[in-house]
Amino acid sequence: MDTLKEKSLRLHRDKKGKFEIRSKVPLRNADDLALAYSPGVAEPCKVIHDTPEAIYTYTTKQNTVAVVTDGSAVLGLGNIGPKAALPVMEGKAVLFKEFAGIDAIPVCLDTQDVDEIVETCQRIAPTFGGINLEDIASPRCVEIEKRLISLLDIPVFHDDQHGTAIVTAAALLNACRLTERKMEDLKIVLAGTGAAGYAIAKLLSSIGIKSLYAFNKEGVVHPSRHSSYDAPLQELIEKRIVAEPPSAAIETLEELMQGTDVFIGVSVGDLIDADAVRGMNKDPIVFAMANPTPEIDPAAARDAGAKIVGTGRSDHPNQINNVLAFPGIFKGALSARTKTIDEDMKIAAARALAYIIPDEELRTDYIIPSPFDKRVVDRIATAVKECAAKHS
Amino acid sequence: MDTLKEKSLRLHRDKKGKFEIRSKVPLRNADDLALAYSPGVAEPCKVIHDTPEAIYTYTTKQNTVAVVTDGSAVLGLGNIGPKAALPVMEGKAVLFKEFAGIDAIPVCLDTQDVDEIVETCQRIAPTFGGINLEDIASPRCVEIEKRLISLLDIPVFHDDQHGTAIVTAAALLNACRLTERKMEDLKIVLAGTGAAGYAIAKLLSSIGIKSLYAFNKEGVVHPSRHSSYDAPLQELIEKRIVAEPPSAAIETLEELMQGTDVFIGVSVGDLIDADAVRGMNKDPIVFAMANPTPEIDPAAARDAGAKIVGTGRSDHPNQINNVLAFPGIFKGALSARTKTIDEDMKIAAARALAYIIPDEELRTDYIIPSPFDKRVVDRIATAVKECAAKHS
Numbered sequence: 001m002d003t004l005k006e007k008s009l010r011l012h013r014d015k016k017g018k019f020e021i022r023s024k025v026p027l028r029n030a031d032d033l034a035l036a037y038s039p040g041v042a043e044p045c046k047v048i049h050d051t052p053e054a055i056y057t058y059t060t061k062q063n064t065v066a067v068v069t070d071g072s073a074v075l076g077l078g079n080i081g082p083k084a085a086l087p088v089m090e091g092k093a094v095l096f097k098e099f100a101g102i103d104a105i106p107v108c109l110d111t112q113d114v115d116e117i118v119e120t121c122q123r124i125a126p127t128f129g130g131i132n133l134e135d136i137a138s139p140r141c142v143e144i145e146k147r148l149i150s151l152l153d154i155p156v157f158h159d160d161q162h163g164t165a166i167v168t169a170a171a172l173l174n175a176c177r178l179t180e181r182k183m184e185d186l187k188i189v190l191a192g193t194g195a196a197g198y199a200i201a202k203l204l205s206s207i208g209i210k211s212l213y214a215f216n217k218e219g220v221v222h223p224s225r226h227s228s229y230d231a232p233l234q235e236l237i238e239k240r241i242v243a244e245p246p247s248a249a250i251e252t253l254e255e256l257m258q259g260t261d262v263f264i265g266v267s268v269g270d271l272i273d274a275d276a277v278r279g280m281n282k283d284p285i286v287f288a289m290a291n292p293t294p295e296i297d298p299a300a301a302r303d304a305g306a307k308i309v310g311t312g313r314s315d316h317p318n319q320i321n322n323v324l325a326f327p328g329i330f331k332g333a334l335s336a337r338t339k340t341i342d343e344d345m346k347i348a349a350a351r352a353l354a355y356i357i358p359d360e361e362l363r364t365d366y367i368i369p370s371p372f373d374k375r376v377v378d379r380i381a382t383a384v385k386e387c388a389a390k391h392s
Numbered sequence: 393m394d395t396l397k398e399k400s401l402r403l404h405r406d407k408k409g410k411f412e413i414r415s416k417v418p419l420r421n422a423d424d425l426a427l428a429y430s431p432g433v434a435e436p437c438k439v440i441h442d443t444p445e446a447i448y449t450y451t452t453k454q455n456t457v458a459v460v461t462d463g464s465a466v467l468g469l470g471n472i473g474p475k476a477a478l479p480v481m482e483g484k485a486v487l488f489k490e491f492a493g494i495d496a497i498p499v500c501l502d503t504q505d506v507d508e509i510v511e512t513c514q515r516i517a518p519t520f521g522g523i524n525l526e527d528i529a530s531p532r533c534v535e536i537e538k539r540l541i542s543l544l545d546i547p548v549f550h551d552d553q554h555g556t557a558i559v560t561a562a563a564l565l566n567a568c569r570l571t572e573r574k575m576e577d578l579k580i581v582l583a584g585t586g587a588a589g590y591a592i593a594k595l596l597s598s599i600g601i602k603s604l605y606a607f608n609k610e611g612v613v614h615p616s617r618h619s620s621y622d623a624p625l626q627e628l629i630e631k632r633i634v635a636e637p638p639s640a641a642i643e644t645l646e647e648l649m650q651g652t653d654v655f656i657g658v659s660v661g662d663l664i665d666a667d668a669v670r671g672m673n674k675d676p677i678v679f680a681m682a683n684p685t686p687e688i689d690p691a692a693a694r695d696a697g698a699k700i701v702g703t704g705r706s707d708h709p710n711q712i713n714n715v716l717a718f719p720g721i722f723k724g725a726l727s728a729r730t731k732t733i734d735e736d737m738k739i740a741a742a743r744a745l746a747y748i749i750p751d752e753e754l755r756t757d758y759i760i761p762s763p764f765d766k767r768v769v770d771r772i773a774t775a776v777k778e779c780a781a782k783h784s
Contacts, residue, residue: 004426004427004431004432004435005432005435006428007427007432008432008433008434008435008493009435009436009439011417011428011432011435012433012435012449012451013449014449015416015417016416016451016452016454016455017416017450017451017453017455017456018415018416018417018428018451018452019413019414019415019416019452019495020413020416020452020455020489020497021411021412021413021414021485021488021489021496021497022412022413022414022491022497023410023411023489024407024408024409024410024411024412025403025407025410025486025488026486027486027490028764029764030706030707030763030764033487033715033763034396034706035396035399035400035403036410036483036486037401037480037483037484037487037715038467038483038684039396039467039683039684040396040397040400040403041400041467041479042400042467042468042469042481043396043397043400043401043404043479044400044401044404044479045466045469045472045476045477045479045480046469046472046476047401048472048475048476048478049469049472049473049475049476052475052476055475055476055478057404058404058405058409058479059404059409059410059478059482060399060410060411060412060478061409062409063409063412064407064541065411072420074437074765075431075433075434075437077434077437077438077441078435080438080440080441081441082518082519082643083440083441083444083447083448083518084437084438084440084441084444084598085437086440086447086451086452086453086518086519087433087437087440087450088433090431090439090451090452091428091429091433093413094413094415094417094419095419095425095429097412097413097415098412098415098419103411103412103413103698104413105413105497106452107516107519108516108518108519109515109516109518110514110515110516110517110518111515116511116515117662119508120512120515122499123501123502123508124500124512124516124598125477125502125510126478126500126501126502127474127478127481127499127500129496131648140598149608163602176659183476183759187487187580187622188395193496194753197440207399215444226540232590248410250414256738276548283757291430291431292430294486297554297690306637314422314425314426323425323429341485351693351777354617371422371425372421372422377529389483
C-alpha cells in the first residue's frame with residue numbers, strides 16, 4: 001500500500017501543482033477578443049480611472065485574495081524558504097476556492113525582512129481584494145500585519161494568528177456550554193506564545209477570560225519578572241491579558257497547570273504528561289494543538305481525566321482547524337468590502353461557528369463542526385457582514 | 393443595438409472580472425485534505441527544500457507567468473495607473489490560458505519607480521515560472537527588463553517590445569517572400585522609437601535589415617546630430633542600427649519616406665497622408681500599427697499605391713497582433729525551462745510564425761496568420777524550444 005508520503009508526492013507531480021487559471025469569458029473569435037481584450041477592454045479601464053472604486057465592479061479584485069508568505073514558519077517544517085513553501089500556499093488557495101468560492105493566489109516572497117515584506121504587499125495590493133498572511137515567523141508576523149492593516153485599504157489577516165484563535169475560542173465556548181461553565185470562571189494555561197498563542201490570548205481576553213497563564217520556551221511567564229519577552233508577548237503583559245501565576249515559586253508547566261481548568265497548547269509535541277492533566281481541576285479541557293504530534297496524546301489525556309480533548313489533527317475528534325475560519329471570514333469581509341477584519345468580527349465569527357451546533361447536539365467528542373459542514377462558511381460570513389454593517 | 397462600450401462594460405460587470413482559480417485536486421473529504429494540505433503537503437515542501445529545482449516538478453511554477461504592469465502605458469490610454477490597468481492584465485491572463493494553456497496572474501504594481509518595480513519582481517519571483525512585463529512606459533520598460541533578465545533565473549519578456557517586434561518581423565519576412573524582395577535591400581522608415589520601436593529596430597537589424605531611418609516626437613532622428621535621445625534610442629544609434637538619412641536637410645517624415653520601401657508605424661494615429669506613401673518606392677509596404685487609429689487609413693494607403701498594408705486592428709487584413717507571439721514564446725520557454733528569451737529565440741519565433749503560411753498561400757491581404765490559427769502557438773513554442781536546446 002502507498003504511504004501518505006508517496007500518495008502526496010504523486011498527486012503533486014501528476015497534477016503539476018494544485019490550481020489553474022480559468023477564463024470566465026468566451027474567447028472563440030475576433031468579436032470575443034474585441035470585448036475581453038483590445039479595444040473593448042479600454043471601457044472598464046476608463047471607468048476605473050475616473051472612479052477607482054469601480055475596480056470592485058469590473059474586475060476580479062472583488063473576489064481575489066493574495067496568500068502571502070516568506071516561508072519562515074511553514075507548517076511544522078520551520079524556515080524552509082519561499083520556494084519550499086509554495087505547495088502549502090497552493091493548498092491554501094484551493095481551500096479558499098473549495099470552501100468559500102474565493103480566488104486566492106499564492107505569493108511566496110524572496111525576502112524575510114519586515115520592511116521589505118510590508119512594502120512588497122503595499123505594491124502588489126491594487127490587484128487584490130484582501131491579503132491572507134501565512135506561515136510567517138513570530139514575532140515579525142505580528143508587526144507585519146499591524147503595519148499592513150494601517151497602510152492598506154483592503155483587509156489583511158494573518159491566519160496563523162486569528163484563524164487559530166477564532167476556532168479555539170469557538171471550541172472553548174462550546175466546551176463551556178456543554179459542561180455548564182462560565183468563561184469568566186475559567187483558569188487557563190496557554191503553552192506557546194508565538195503567533196497563534198498571542199492571538200488566542202488576545203481573543204480569549206476579548207470574550208471574557210480573566211485568568212490566563214502563559215508558558216513558553218523560556219519557561220513560565222512571570223509578568224512581574226523581567227525577561228527577554230518579545231514585543232507581542234510584552235503587549236499581552238502590559239495589557240494584563242497574561243496573568244501572574246498564583247505563586248512566584250512556580251517554575252514548571254506542570255506546576256502552572258495545577259488547579260487550572262483549561263490547557264491550550266500551540267507549542268511542540270509531547271510537552272506534557274498524564275500527571276500534569278491529573279493535577280488540573282475536575283473535568284479539565286485539553287486542547288493540544290501542536291502538529292503533527294500534539295502536546296499530549298489525546299487518549300492519554302482522556303485517561304488522565306480530561307473531559308474534553310481537542311487537537312489539530314483530522315484523525316481525532318474535535319479538530320481545531322484554521323480551515324473552519326478563514327474561508328468564511330474572507331467571504332464576509334470581501335462581500336461587505338470592509339477595510340479591516342476587527343476584533344468584533346473575530347468574536348462574532350467565533351460565536352457563529354460555535355452556535356452552529358445546538359445545545360442538544362453538543363457532546364464531548366463534538367464541540368466543533370467539521371470543515372465539511374456546509375453551514376460553516378456562510379454562518380461565519382454572515383456574522384462578519386452583520387458586524388461590518390453595524391460599524392458603518 | 394448595444395455598442396461595443398456597453399457590451400464590454402456589461403461583460404466585465406456580469407462576469408465579475410475575467411478569470412478565476414480552479415482546483416486541480418479533489419477536496420471532498422478529510423483524506424483529500426490530508427493529501428493536498430496538512431499533513432501530506434509537507435512532503436513536496438521537504439523535497440523542494442532539499443532540491444530547489446523540484447519546485448518545477450511539484451508546483452504550479454512550471455506553468456505560471458506573472459503579468460506585471462505599473463499602469464503607466466496602458467493600451468492607447470496612457471498612464472492610467474495600476475487599478476485601471478487591471479482589466480487589461482486580466483485580459484492578457486485569459487489570452488495566455490486560451491492560446492497556450494499557461495496560468496497567468498495579473499500583478500498591478502502601486503509604484504512607477506524603476507528600482508521599486510525591479511525589486512518587487514525579484515521578491516515575488518519564487519512563485520512564477522516567468523514574468524511578462526506589460527504596458528510599462530518607455531524608456532524605463534527597457535531598463536526594467538534588462539535588469540530583471542540579469543537578476544532572475546526565470547524568463548522575463550516585455551511583450552510590448554518583443555511581441556510586437558516578432559510579429560512585425562514575421563510580417564515583413566512574408567511581405568518579402570510574396571514580393572520577392574530581400575530583407576537586406578529594403579529601406580525602412582520607423583515612426584515611433586518607444587518600447588515597440590526600439591525592439592523592432594533591434595530585431596530587424598538582427599535579421600538582416602541594413603537601412604532603417606527613425607522618426608519620433610522630436611522629428612527625424614539624425615544620428616550625427618546630438619539631441620535629447622533617451623537611453624534605448626541612444627543604444628540603437630551607437631550600434632548603428634538607426635541609419636543616417638540620405639541628407640541632413642531632411643526635416644519631415646514625408647521627406648524621410650521618399651524613396652524607401654517600408655513604413656513601420658508604432659506611433660500615433662493619422663501621422664501620414666497619401667502623398668507620403670506616393671513618395672515611397674514602387675509597391676511599398678505599410679505597417680500602420682498605432683491603435684486604435686492607424687498612422688494612415690489602410691484604404692487610403694492602398695489607394696496611394698501601397699502593395700501590402702498591415703495594422704494593429706482586428707477589423708482589417710494583416711493584423712500585426714502581439715497575441716500571435718507571446719503565448720508560443722512563453723509556452724516554449726516554460727517547456728524548455730530556459731532562463732532567458734534571447735535574440736536567437738525571437739528570430740526563430742518570427743521565422744516560425746512567418747513560415748506557417750506556405751509560399752502558394754501568401755497574398756497581399758494574408759501575410760500573417762490569424763491568432764485563431766491553431767498551428768501558431770505550437771510552431772512558435774517548438775522553435776523556441778529547439779533554439780534553447782541548441783544553446784544548452
